[in-house]
Amino acid sequence: MLFNSIQFALFLPIVFLLYWFVFDRFISKSKYQLRLQNAFVVVASYVFYGWWDWRFLLLIAFTSFCSWGSGLLIGKAESKKKAKTWMWLNIILNLGILATFKYYDFFVTEFAQLFHISTDGLLLKVILPVGISFYTFQALSYSIDVYRGKIEPTRDIVAFFAFISFFPQLVAGPIERATNLLPQFLKKREFDYDTAVDGMRQILWGLFKKIVVADNCAVYVDQVFSTYTEQSGSTLLLAAVFFAFQLYCDFSGYSEIAIGTAKLFGIRLMRNFNNPYFATSFADYWKRNHISLTTWFMDYVYYPLIGSSDKLWYWNLCMIVTFLLSGMWHGAGWTFLLWGLYQGIFIVISMNLSKSRKRFEKKHHLKDSWVWEVFTMVVTFMIVCIGLILFRAESIGMAWGYVCGIFNSDFFAVPSVARRLLAFVVLLILIEWLHREKNHGMEIADKTLLIRWGYYLFIVLMIFVFGAFNESFIYFQF
Numbered sequence: 113m114l115f116n117s118i119q120f121a122l123f124l125p126i127v128f129l130l131y132w133f134v135f136d137r138f139i140s141k142s143k144y145q146l147r148l149q150n151a152f153v154v155v156a157s158y159v160f161y162g163w164w165d166w167r168f169l170l171l172i173a174f175t176s177f178c179s180w181g182s183g184l185l186i187g188k189a190e191s192k193k194k195a196k197t198w199m200w201l202n203i204i205l206n207l208g209i210l211a212t213f214k215y216y217d218f219f220v221t222e223f224a225q226l227f228h229i230s231t232d233g234l235l236l237k238v239i240l241p242v243g244i245s246f247y248t249f250q251a252l253s254y255s256i257d258v259y260r261g262k263i264e265p266t267r268d269i270v271a272f273f274a275f276i277s278f279f280p281q282l283v284a285g286p287i288e289r290a291t292n293l294l295p296q297f298l299k300k301r302e303f304d305y306d307t308a309v310d311g312m313r314q315i316l317w318g319l320f321k322k323i324v325v326a327d328n329c330a331v332y333v334d335q336v337f338s339t340y341t342e343q344s345g346s347t348l349l350l351a352a353v354f355f356a357f358q359l360y361c362d363f364s365g366y367s368e369i370a371i372g373t374a375k376l377f378g379i380r381l382m383r384n385f386n387n388p389y390f391a392t393s394f395a396d397y398w399k400r401n402h403i404s405l406t407t408w409f410m411d412y413v414y415y416p417l418i419g420s421s422d423k424l425w426y427w428n429l430c431m432i433v434t435f436l437l438s439g440m441w442h443g444a445g446w447t448f449l450l451w452g453l454y455q456g457i458f459i460v461i462s463m464n465l466s467k468s469r470k471r472f473e474k475k476h477h478l479k480d481s482w483v484w485e486v487f488t489m490v491v492t493f494m495i496v497c498i499g500l501i502l503f504r505a506e507s508i509g510m511a512w513g514y515v516c517g518i519f520n521s522d523f524f525a526v527p528s529v530a531r532r533l534l535a536f537v538v539l540l541i542l543i544e545w546l547h548r549e550k551n552h553g554m555e556i557a558d559k560t561l562l563i564r565w566g567y568y569l570f571i572v573l574m575i576f577v578f579g580a581f582n583e584s585f586i587y588f589q590f
Contacts, residue, residue: 113163115369116323116581127156128376132303150274150297153377157279161242168241171209176276178205179251183258183265183272199259203252210248213240218444243283245441247276249408254290256412263291271297280373284366284587286384286404293381301378306557311375313554313568318368320553320571321361325536327580329358332533337504340514345523348514352497354529355504357537360389362586363402368552387548389541392488393469394462394495398455405441409434428464432456442503447511451502458495532578 113120135149162169182202189195217235224231254275257263266272275294281287336343336351343351367384374381388401398406417430432453439452478484498515505511543553554571556564 113160114583114585115366115373116319117583119163123160124373124376131156131377146298146300147268147270149301150268150270153274153279153297154270154277157274157277157282160279161277161282164242165239171241171244172247172277173273175206175209175248175251176273177269178202179254179276180266180269180272182255184267186255186258187265195259199255202255206248206252210244212236213238213244215440215444246285246287247282249287249405249441250290251276253287253408253412254294257290263294266294266298268298278374278379280370280377280379281381284363284370284585285402286367286370286382287408288381288404293379296379303378307375307378310555310557311372313556314372314375314552315369316372316568316571317552317554318365318370318372319575320365321368321540322365322585323579323581324574325540326358326361326365327582328533328536328578329354329361330582331580332529333358333504337514340510340517343517344525344527345518345520346525347527347529348518349497349523350527350529352501352514352518354533354537356389356493356497356500357540359500359503359586360385360401361540366585366587372552383551387544389493389496390489390545390548391492392485393466394458394492395466396462397492397496398459405438409438413437424464428460431460431463435459446508447502447505450508450511451499454499454502458499536578 113123131149131152135145135152158169158172161172179202182198185198186195189198217237220234221231223229224234254263254272258265271294274297275288275290278288278293333351333355336347337355340348340351364385371381371383382404384402384404386400386403388397391397391400414430414434417433418427421427433456435456436449436452438455439448439450442448442451473479473484501514502508502511505514547553547555554567556567559567
């Protein structure tokens with residue numbers, strides 16, 4: 113079920129009314145009120161997820177049950193060694209399921225091509241379950257945090273199933289930690305009007321980013337990438353820029369809708385994007401972009417890898433390995449692996465040059481210069497855009513051909529692009545810049561009634577008049 117679909121527009125208000133006016137009000141005197149409310153969340157979430165393919169409900173239920181059980185076993189373990197064994201069994205089980213669905217066919221195909229072996233009868237040819245990478249990582253973090261002592265294992269299986277399957281963030285995040293989300297299902301939620309209104313604003317902002325910006329960018333990007341050998345260098349560069357905005361607005365738009373929807377149910381999700389294209393360094397970019405995944409890899413991969421080592425070269429190597437794994441998380445393909453390597457190399461360069469850069473800025477009095485700030489933003493953004501060509505290309509050869517095509521003799525030719533599309537991107541940048549200190553582009557509770565409703569009407573009109581309504585979200589494939 114898509115957030116920008118008629119089905120979801122009907123599903124959300126029905127679930128909202130049942131959640132607050134049936135399971136909160138009419139059974140408020142029941143000692144099972146919280147459990148019944150959580151059970152309803154699970155049912156609603158399973159309906160939402162099963163809309164694509166009901167068979168995958170068995171998989172998410174199995175993952176949830178095993179992770180819940182592992183938490184209890186870790187908590188009851190008589191020794192640290194035994195607790196560690198239970199943790200690793202759950203990690204291996206979950207990663208094994210993920211690897212089977214996501215990577216098995218890829219590696220079998222590559223192995224067969226390398227040794228000229230037929231793949232007949234070897235490939236599974238299974239459909240990748242929507243959101244499996246997201247809810248698997250969420251389940252893994254629970255058992256790891258229980259083992260680390262960051263959270264007590266819960267005996268409430270209903271609350272745990274709600275934590276794993278909560279429908280707003282189920283298929284594309286944010287990837288929540290048990291330490292933040294699970295306790296919210298273990299206590300009574302109270303309806304807060306101001307929070308709900310802010311949630312509606314955030315949903316509207318997310319729809320604008322997705323339907324107006326991302327979906328319109330997609331039309332132009334698809335056309336250029338499909339005919340990249342025939343395009344001028346300037347057009348190829350512009351399409352790479354528009355793809356950066358397509359990817360950002362598609363995914364961050366989903367996150368805005370997810371976070372806003374959660375607020376309607378009294379649940380707080382973590383922020384997943386903090387204006388990443390306003391970053392002034394590559395390290396800063398990854399502190400702002402896909403925050404839930406970046407922090408997950410840092411906490412559960414990078415820091416355990418470096419351990420107690422104080423060697424800079426080893427820290428750098430671990431960072432590159434971490435981003436290589438992040439690239440693999442995004443997809444089973446050499447382009448994603450190379451994209452991860454690209455990210456790792458540039459973030460290592462950025463981090464190692466940070467002290468020299470600070471000295472340079474101090475020496476030339478650049479710290480408070482808006483010209484320098486804009487310059488560093490543009491440089492960082494262009495590095496990101498070049499890397500995203502790997503993310504979008506169908507093969508390494510295509511990515512290489514595309515990059516070579518940019519730096520061609522017609523690099524300075526005037527690119528062909530619809531002015532309307534350029535206006536959408538400029539409008540997005542302007543709104544996000546004006547709201548860069550806030551949580552989202554429609555956080556306007558402090559404005560007058562006339563300004564607020566004028567802004568609402570403007571965004572709604574933009575969606576219905578200029579919306580392209582693409583029937584997918586890019587990150588659903590991950």
